[in-house]
Amino acid sequence: LTPEQQEALIETGKEAGVYNNQVQAEADEYYKNLMIEEGVTVVEPTEEVLEGFREKAKAFYDEGATFGWSDGLYETVCAAMGK
Incomplete structure (x- = not known):
């Protein structure tokens, strides 16, 4: 893949991750309310x-x-932990 195609795939993957998290949070809330x-x-x-x-x-x-997590994930976890 060209560098541009690689970047497009990376960005699309990040966007899909954000969307997935949003959909999952909504589903979690919905099913929690049902229960x-x-x-x-x-x-x-x-x-x-x-x-x-x-x-x-x-x-x-x-x-x-050192685990090879995706870009920014380690920092996100640290921020959530108040580090």
């Missing part, structure tokens, strides 16, 4: 629980830059 309507109790983690998870996960993500 709530049927009487399921949904327990959302507190910030304290999330912080505990982030702390335990740091060791794994500290090595993330």
Whole structure:
């Protein structure tokens, strides 16, 4: 592929990823609401629980830059962890 074609594929892949995440988030919310309507109790983690998870996960993500993740993913994970 030419450099232009490669870039087009990379950009399209990134756009598809963003779109997929949006569609998945909407589906998650939809099905969560269906379950709530049927009487399921949904327990959302507190910030304290999330912080505990982030702390335990740091060791794994500290090595993330060496895993060959896609461009920007490591930085996104770090930002989500408050790093």
